[in-house]
Amino acid sequence: MSLKMNKLVELSGVPKATILYYIKEGILPQPDKPKPNLHLYDEETLERLDFIKYLQKNFNCTINEIKTVLENQKIHNTSNYEALLDAIEIVMGNRDQTHYTKEEAARYLGMEESFLDELLDEGIVFMRDGVLSQKELEIVQIVMEYHSLNLDIELFKTYAHHARELATLEVAMSQKLLNKESKKATIKRLFDTLLILKPYIFNMTTLKEYQGASHVRDTQN
Amino acid sequence: MSLKMNKLVELSGVPKATILYYIKEGILPQPDKPKPNLHLYDEETLERLDFIKYLQKNFNCTINEIKTVLENQKIHNTSNYEALLDAIEIVMGNRDQTHYTKEEAARYLGMEESFLDELLDEGIVFMRDGVLSQKELEIVQIVMEYHSLNLDIELFKTYAHHARELATLEVAMSQKLLNKESKKATIKRLFDTLLILKPYIFNMTTLKEYQGASHVRDTQN
Numbered sequence: 001m002s003l004k005m006n007k008l009v010e011l012s013g014v015p016k017a018t019i020l021y022y023i024k025e026g027i028l029p030q031p032d033k034p035k036p037n038l039h040l041y042d043e044e045t046l047e048r049l050d051f052i053k054y055l056q057k058n059f060n061c062t063i064n065e066i067k068t069v070l071e072n073q074k075i076h077n078t079s080n081y082e083a084l085l086d087a088i089e090i091v092m093g094n095r096d097q098t099h100y101t102k103e104e105a106a107r108y109l110g111m112e113e114s115f116l117d118e119l120l121d122e123g124i125v126f127m128r129d130g131v132l133s134q135k136e137l138e139i140v141q142i143v144m145e146y147h148s149l150n151l152d153i154e155l156f157k158t159y160a161h162h163a164r165e166l167a168t169l170e171v172a173m174s175q176k177l178l179n180k181e182s183k184k185a186t187i188k189r190l191f192d193t194l195l196i197l198k199p200y201i202f203n204m205t206t207l208k209e210y211q212g213a214s215h216v217r218d219t220q221n
Numbered sequence: 222m223s224l225k226m227n228k229l230v231e232l233s234g235v236p237k238a239t240i241l242y243y244i245k246e247g248i249l250p251q252p253d254k255p256k257p258n259l260h261l262y263d264e265e266t267l268e269r270l271d272f273i274k275y276l277q278k279n280f281n282c283t284i285n286e287i288k289t290v291l292e293n294q295k296i297h298n299t300s301n302y303e304a305l306l307d308a309i310e311i312v313m314g315n316r317d318q319t320h321y322t323k324e325e326a327a328r329y330l331g332m333e334e335s336f337l338d339e340l341l342d343e344g345i346v347f348m349r350d351g352v353l354s355q356k357e358l359e360i361v362q363i364v365m366e367y368h369s370l371n372l373d374i375e376l377f378k379t380y381a382h383h384a385r386e387l388a389t390l391e392v393a394m395s396q397k398l399l400n401k402e403s404k405k406a407t408i409k410r411l412f413d414t415l416l417i418l419k420p421y422i423f424n425m426t427t428l429k430e431y432q433g434a435s436h437v438r439d440t441q442n
Contacts, residue, residue: 060281126425139421142413149401155394155414159422162383166423167430173376174431180370192363193376194427199420200360201380202387204347206415209388210395 002032002040012049019049027052027066058196099131109140119143123160124153170194223253223261233270240270248273248287272301279417300405320352330361340364344381345374391415 009016022028028048031039055061055069102120106113119125124143125136146153170190177186230237243249249269252260276282276290294301323341327334340346345364346357367374391411398407 123426139418142418151397155390159419163423163426167427169376170427171430176372197360197363198380202384205344205384206388206391209392
């Protein structure tokens with residue numbers, strides 16, 4: 001199926017100027033040009049536009065982040081929503097190209113390597129392809145500040161513990177979904193679940209608990 | 222303390238053009254102009270710039286979302302990071318002005334009101350100021366799709382259960398923090414914890430579990 005620009009605008013709901021901008025930025029493919037005044041877009045362009053909208057709406061992705069997701073997708077030869085599995089890492093802030101070994105990170109942060117090992121063992125921070133990114137350093141810094149206030153890091157260990165329990169259930173649920181529908185539909189649904197519904201429940205529950213307790217806002221100044 | 226533009230640029234690390242753009246957009250206050258060629262910025266402007274950078278870096282906030290956060294802050298007369306408590310709601314996607322009563326939402330989604338009540342009781346969706354926003358409708362739709370595939374919603378009930386357990390610990394931790402440091406420092410730290418560290422642990426754990434299981438990517442097509 002080949003689409004003219006008008007039809008693409010109509011079906012995607014994305015304005016022409018935006019589509020042309022995406023092509024210029026390389027996140028949409030160039031159209032077929034069988035004649036100088038005839039530009040034809042294929043169905044994949046439409047699907048890609050939906051995916052770009054999804055990334056923008058749900059993760060506020062910038063054009064550069066979308067580029068990174070799409071490049072990753074090309075390398076691994078995966079479908080749009082499948083690329084979201086890689087996208088978690090990018091959305092999670094692994095944007096920076098600076099990477100550190102464990103030794104470098106410990107030195108940089110002025111901490112004992114054994115403490116970093118503990119955080120890795122506990123599942124509070126994670127190596128990515130054998131190294132630590134800027135994001136991990138940021139996380140370790142948040143933890144170290146608690147440490148320097150003489151507060152224990154039980155809360156973070158508890159996060160890690162709960163996170164593992166839930167991850168097991170999530171993988172089991174994805175298997176159930178795969179028995180019901182196509183791989184593509186499953187992956188889309190998983191990301192709705194993991195990246196939209198799940199943070200909603202956790203954030204709103206925390207918010208309501210604070211609003212109920214009003215610890216922070218009202219009892220002290 | 223009054224700052225000239227050069228000093229503000231130096232201390233904030235934000236380029237002059239960006240600062241002027243923020244002023245034009247109304248997210249930074251106009252400078253004092255004691256003489257036509259002398260523009261002076263106060264310390265609050267510097268603090269506000271840090272806060273804007275924080276929102277952009279960690280939540281990819283757009284200028285419009287930052288405007289909403291700052292307007293909310295003005296209404297409730299709260300400090301920058303304290304406004305983050307409201308910001309959760311905005312970052313969570315309560316951007317839309319369309320709101321629904323329970324009855325309207327059930328009718329709109331073509332569902333039994335009793336099912337919606339169940340989701341509210343379970344802590345899977347939440348009323349906001351007595352109504353449901355577009356975000357809640359989106360969440361309910363994700364849940365309904367599972368329902369229509371004859372899959373149980375145990376996973377979501379489990380999310381809600383874990384979320385409540387963690388929220389209790391978080392409120393307790395915030396009380397400990399308040400005993401150690403100022404309210405302002407506590408609120409900044411809580412948001413580092415709740416909105417940066419916590420999603421990191423949950424998302425990375427899920428990602429690693431999937432990569433380990435490779436259910437989705439490799440075992441089926």
